[in-house]
Amino acid sequence: MAMESELAGAAVRKPVTLKYPFERRDVPPRFRGRLAWDAEKCVGCGMCVQVCPAFALEMVGKGPMAELRYYLNRCVFCSQCVESCPRDALSMTEEYELADYKHKVYEFKRG
Amino acid sequence: MLEESERAIFEVPIGPQHPALKEPILLLFKIEGDTIVDVMARPAYTHRGVEKATEARNYIQNIYLCERVCGICSCIHTLVYTQGVEKLADVEPPPRAKYIRVIMSELERIHSHTLWLGVAAHELGFDTLFYYVWRDRELVMDLLELISGNRVNYAMSTVGGVRRDISDAVAHQIKKGMEILRKRLDVYTEVVEKEPTLRKRVIDVGKLSPHDAVALCAVGPTLRMTGVKRDVRADDPYQAYDEIPFNVATYDTGDVLAQIIVRVVETYEAANIIDYAIDHMPSGPIKVKVPWNIAPNEIITRGEAPRGELFYYFKSNGTEKPERVKIRTPTLGNIPAVCEMLKGYHIAEIPIVFAGIDPCLSCTARFAFIDERKGKSWVWSGDQLRTYRRKYYKRYGR
Ligand code: SF4
Numbered sequence: 001m002a003m004e005s006e007l008a009g010a011a012v013r014k015p016v017t018l019k020y021p022f023e024r025r026d027v028p029p030r031f032r033g034r035l036a037w038d039a040e041k042c043v044g045c046g047m048c049v050q051v052c053p054a055f056a057l058e059m060v061g062k063g064p065m066a067e068l069r070y071y072l073n074r075c076v077f078c079s080q081c082v083e084s085c086p087r088d089a090l091s092m093t094e095e096y097e098l099a100d101y102k103h104k105v106y107e108f109k110r111g
Numbered sequence: 112m113l114e115e116s117e118r119a120i121f122e123v124p125i126g127p128q129h130p131a132l133k134e135p136i137l138l139l140f141k142i143e144g145d146t147i148v149d150v151m152a153r154p155a156y157t158h159r160g161v162e163k164a165t166e167a168r169n170y171i172q173n174i175y176l177c178e179r180v181c182g183i184c185s186c187i188h189t190l191v192y193t194q195g196v197e198k199l200a201d202v203e204p205p206p207r208a209k210y211i212r213v214i215m216s217e218l219e220r221i222h223s224h225t226l227w228l229g230v231a232a233h234e235l236g237f238d239t240l241f242y243y244v245w246r247d248r249e250l251v252m253d254l255l256e257l258i259s260g261n262r263v264n265y266a267m268s269t270v271g272g273v274r275r276d277i278s279d280a281v282a283h284q285i286k287k288g289m290e291i292l293r294k295r296l297d298v299y300t301e302v303v304e305k306e307p308t309l310r311k312r313v314i315d316v317g318k319l320s321p322h323d324a325v326a327l328c329a330v331g332p333t334l335r336m337t338g339v340k341r342d343v344r345a346d347d348p349y350q351a352y353d354e355i356p357f358n359v360a361t362y363d364t365g366d367v368l369a370q371i372i373v374r375v376v377e378t379y380e381a382a383n384i385i386d387y388a389i390d391h392m393p394s395g396p397i398k399v400k401v402p403w404n405i406a407p408n409e410i411i412t413r414g415e416a417p418r419g420e421l422f423y424y425f426k427s428n429g430t431e432k433p434e435r436v437k438i439r440t441p442t443l444g445n446i447p448a449v450c451e452m453l454k455g456y457h458i459a460e461i462p463i464v465f466a467g468i469d470p471c472l473s474c475t476a477r478f479a480f481i482d483e484r485k486g487k488s489w490v491w492s493g494d495q496l497r498t499y500r501r502k503y504y505k506r507y508g509r
């Protein structure tokens with residue numbers, strides 16, 4: 001006999017469920033979405049490839065002009081690559097609707 | 112009354128795929144009439160090879176692998192993993208990092224216990240309570256999301272400290288959240304104390320004696336509900352737990368009601384720990400550097416997950432990858448106890464008694480056989496392993 005007041009309260013309350021995709025919540029400030037790469041800053045050190053737990057990053061070429069290949073479907077959005085990058089060349093965007101039937105591979109290119 | 116010889120004992124298998132179970136486990140019941148006489152459990156249906164996979168990844172990559180052993184205990188897994196690697200490398204994380212780890216793992220305990228309360232209500236057929244509890248659980252989920260940026264895999268602990276700081280503004284929000292949480296918990300405590308429909312289903316159901324609980328190596332709330340005061344946070348303090356005062360929640364009836372009460376009291380305690388930790392959080396750095404290669408060493412380490420004691424064993428060999436990581440998750444420790452708890456009760460009580468230990472089966476399968484040449488893999492039960500042993504020794508001698 002303890003639920004009555006709860007039930008009465010819930011009857012007049014607005015539903016808590018949002019009607020996605022018509023209603024959306026704002027993403028939190030530290031949200032980790034799809035990866036973005038800044039070619040200007042990258043020095044091709046390969047640190048991000050070494051620490052990625054999901055083998056989602058691959059170096060294309062060698063040396064300071066090397067480029068990156070990003071396998072979106074493997075990425076677990078841990079942002080370890082962002083943290084380990086010595087030049088802050090990587091960042092996580094706020095994009096989160098990434099489900100797809102195809103394996104998405106991003107070729108991060110210079111210029 | 113039937114004569115002894117006329118009484119029929121039926122075998123009723125439940126699982127590995129069954130509507131009453133959320134995860135794959137085989138519970139083989141011996142049933143007399145409607146009463147459970149004996150239970151055999153076989154949990155090994157979800158072997159994922161996590162331990163083997165750790166040997167192919169470096170210490171940083173393994174943080175995120177271990178985080179994914181369990182979706183609900185993702186914080187405590189990284190905490191115990193990083194704590195172990197720090198012990199292995201003999202480095203001490205900064206004090207502020209220890210407090211942040213405590214806050215995160217207590218927030219996780221709140222979210223896990225409230226999730227369990229909802230699931231337990233659902234198993235009892237009390238779906239209204241289930242929805243209300245889960246609605247209020249969103250409060251903690253939002254706080255976790257605010258601190259870490261993610262609802263499930265927080266990626267907070269790293270080897271040598273934590274990755275993100277808690278600012279004063281966020282700390283203030285957490286404290287406000289804890290106030291609301293306490294008010295909501297008061298409501299649920301009242302429901303548990305007064306609601307007759309709930310109490311009738313949980314009192315004197317799934318009983319376990321303290322002696323059996325200890326003898327069967329039960330851990331966590333399943334052990335504490337019998338009155339045994341054992342908690343890794345108090346008995347073998349890790350991180351900042353030796354500086355934070357808190358009570359170990361116990362209850363003495365050892366039935367499903369005790370499981371509920373222990374978890375609700377623990378949720379209150381977790382809120383108090385968080386408040387205390389925020390008030391006494393030291394300032395300073397949140398991370399120290401740890402060498403990439405770790406010298407040969409061998410250690411064990413543990414922590415108190417929401418479901419009980421979580422245990423890790425590490426062996427390093429001087430490279431950037433561990434030689435061996437062994438994980439013992441709390442549910443594995445509670446399976447013998449739950450088999451004992453089910454005996455003597457009715458079929459209708461199976462869901463709630465089994466859900467009472469808060470089972471997380473994805474982390475119980477710990478080994479599988481792989482034949483690389485033939486490309487085959489399989490799992491054996493204890494009996495099959497014994498049969499194989501007998502045949503092997505017969506053929507090859509000792
Ligand atoms: S976010 Fe994590 S998984 Fe994704 S690319 Fe970076 S390191 Fe790899």
Ligand code: SF4
Pocket residue numbers: 041042043044045046047048049084085086087088089090
């Ligand atoms: S770690 Fe940073 S600088 Fe180095 S290769 Fe990756 S993106 Fe470029």
